[in-house]
Amino acid sequence: QLQLVESGGGLVQPGGSLRLSCAASGFTLDSYAIGWFRQAPGKEREGVSCISSISGITNLADSVKGRFTISRDNAKNTVFLQMNSLKPEDTAVYYCAAKRVSYCSDYVFRNMDYWGKGTLVTVSS
Numbered sequence: 001q002l003q004l005v006e007s008g009g010g011l012v013q014p015g016g017s018l019r020l021s022c023a024a025s026g027f028t029l030d031s032y033a034i035g036w037f038r039q040a041p042g043k044e045r046e047g048v049s050c051i052s053s054i055s056g057i058t059n060l061a062d063s064v065k066g067r068f069t070i071s072r073d074n075a076k077n078t079v080f081l082q083m084n085s086l087k088p089e090d091t092a093v094y095y096c097a098a099k100r101v102s103y104c105s106d107y108v109f110r111n112m113d114y115w116g117k118g119t120l121v122t123v124s125s
Helices: 106-110
Strands: 003-008 009-012 019-027 033-039 045-052 056-058 068-073 078-083 091-098 121-124
Touching: 003 091, 019 033, 019 091, 019 121, 033 068, 033 078, 033 106, 045 068, 045 078, 045 106, 056 068, 078 091
Parallel strands: 009 121
Antiparallel strands: 003 019, 019 078, 033 045, 033 091, 045 056, 068 078, 091 121
């Protein structure tokens, strides 16, 4: 069974850092584009960042540029989202998703095939 499992969320103070992980089981991530999304309370889900199967990176959310970094470790079958300088407005449930294509694009973000259940990130003092 194909599964994506996010981990690494939690409570952090403003200015702090967290690293989220997205681990795959039942398939290998190296042939997939992987995206990170987030949904804050009362808001629509937004795409944050995407990494293609050849490690090309697309960042969709201007608000995270320079603070969040996506990366992948194919040997561990895991994609990471390093989040630095966190702000209260980063509070959300963060999801990873996968699509079996070699690139990232708006179309890929809108048509992901597999989703994790999410991990909650709370930024608060």
